[in-house]
Amino acid sequence: MTLPAIANRDSIVRDCAIALIVAMIQVAGGRAANLGQSGVRSLDVLGCVLLLAGPVALVLRQVEPLAVLVVTLAACGIYLALDYGWGPVFLAPVVAFLTAAIDGSRWWTYPFVPACFLLFVWPLPALLGRPVGAWTVVAVLGWLVVVVGAAEALRVRRLIANLREQRFDAARRVEHAQRERFACEERLQSARELHDVLAQGLSLINVQSSVALELFERKPMQARSALAAIKKASKDSLDEVHAMLPKIRRGLIDGPPADDKIADLDGRRYHGKRGGVSGRLGLPPEAGAGAAAEVVPAARPAPAEAPPPAPRPPEPSMADLDAVVRRARSTGLAVQIKVTGTPVTLPADIDAAAARIIQESLTNVIRHAAGATATVSVRYAAETVELTIDNSRPLTTQTRSPGGGNGIIAMRERAHALGGALTAGPRPSGGYRVAARLPVRTAPPLKAVEDRPAESDAEVTAAE
Structure with a gap:
């Protein structure tokens, strides 16, 4: 019923x-x-x-x-x-x-x-x-005043109950909006991680496979090294994707909490059915809607324990820049590291974002500037950490991976989400530069990302 x-x-x-x-x-x-x-x-x-x-x-x-x-x-x-x-x-x-x-x-x-x-x-x-009698008239008049006062008090109580109902509805809408926002942030974060894992890994595989094809007949030993790099890059990418799958599945399976129970501002839980003065005096249900009954959630069987997710490789960290650039160096790219200032321990999200920006920039150098060298400069300041990734003029005008991508757009969005900034463009002396500035402390996410003209990774080309 x-x-x-x-x-x-x-x-x-x-x-x-x-x-x-x-x-x-x-x-x-x-x-x-x-x-x-x-x-x-x-x-x-x-x-x-x-x-x-x-x-x-x-x-x-x-x-x-x-x-x-x-x-x-x-x-x-x-x-x-x-x-x-x-x-x-x-x-x-x-x-x-x-x-x-x-x-x-x-x-x-x-x-x-x-x-x-x-x-x-x-x-x-x-x-x-x-x-x-006069006393009867006075007594009846007094009772009429009491009845009118009681009616006014109950009307005010019903008004308060309606306001509380509106507050409940507003809290339900806010809760739903927060769930939607959290879900969107989770999806965006998953998309970024997938891009970081797959785009970089596939780019390296593409570059190394091209090298292997070019050197297969003339220099088989170098081709063998390129194939080994392909095997390692593909294995690392698959391991990271498999480690991310449980998180993605949880985000798709977990549903929002029931809408008929919401949290009041004072921390109690209420159900949609109301009771109170109206139930005791037989007045309209709205009159006693303010006295909401506390809901005791029914006991539910514990869900079956899911198998533990596969161990995920450690995230790249700015504390070990050699590990951050190791994959790029394995392709033959010459990478020089310069650190100025006193290194500090960065928050996890900022540390991961900085490492990913460096890796993505080096991947773009490998894809679009064949034969170039790269320099990674890290400058620690009081409130920010500044990253600069420069590549020299390429040895050939033909890029190894033609076509556009979303690497620069993803890096810029990642920097803006943390309260930082990122610019990318050709250098006057030749080559290309990616410069990012990130806070050393986590900042609240921006409400709106600054509108900038979209640019693709194909723009990361050799200096003119």
Whole structure:
């Protein structure tokens, strides 16, 4: 059975129970009041019917609150007009008024209060020869003020409940947006890692295979070295891809948490079904929506343990620049390293980004500047670490890997995401330069990446 059906059934049962209680109080109290008062009409069958008419109408108070209020007031007015004794005959109109005042408009419900006082208490009964004591008038007037105040308090409570519901919805939307943002960041990070692993490995394989083909007949020993480099580069790339697969699968399988349970700002967990004052007094459910019930999550069987992922090769680190440039040197590229300043330990994400920028730049040199040499300069400052990767003029005008790529774009996005900057372009003296500046401390991600004209790796060519 669905939650709306259960809530509707509970509401009907509650309304019937309230109507039964009001009927018992009005009949028993009316009979006692008639016995204790003199000069009034004795309670007969008609009087009992009038005492029961209001409570019976209360069963439909959630459906037609204003009509139920009119019916209960009419039954009360007829009861008093027939000169039955005063008693709890006003209980049904009070419950109907509270329901209509909370659920409806003040302009339609509140005028009933002075109208009933004038018609049932004073001065109309006095004009018809049925005087009412002054203390009775004052007491009834005080009770009417209390009833109106209670209606206003419940309206304010319902307003607060609605605001809390809006806050719950806003928190749910924010939570959903955060999950989406985290998922996008995970996908972007996975794409960058895949690019770093596959693009560099495949570029080296392409270059080495070209060298092997050129030297296969003339210099078989050098061709053998190129094939060994191809084997090692392919093995390293496959190992890194296999190590990344569990993370990618977890990102695809893990779903968002259920939307019917959200975290309140004070740390509690709430469910969509609300209860509170409305449940205790039988008022509309909105009146007590503020008292949300705490949800205790049901026990779930522990998921089966997934096999541990394959050990991933260690990430390149700026602490070992020789290891960062080892793959490029294995292809025959002459790489010189220059470090200025005092080296510091960088955060993991900045350290990995700096190493990847150096590797990607050297890979571009191998692909697009055959026979060139490269220089990697690292300068440590107080707040930043500056990377400069220069390559000399190539020995030939023909590049080994024609065509464009996304290496420079990926490096620039990686630097911007960490709060740094990256530029790339030809040097005036010949060759090409990639310069990056990264913070030595992690910075919050930028909301928007600065728009720059897209350029491809094919631009990393020899100096003019």
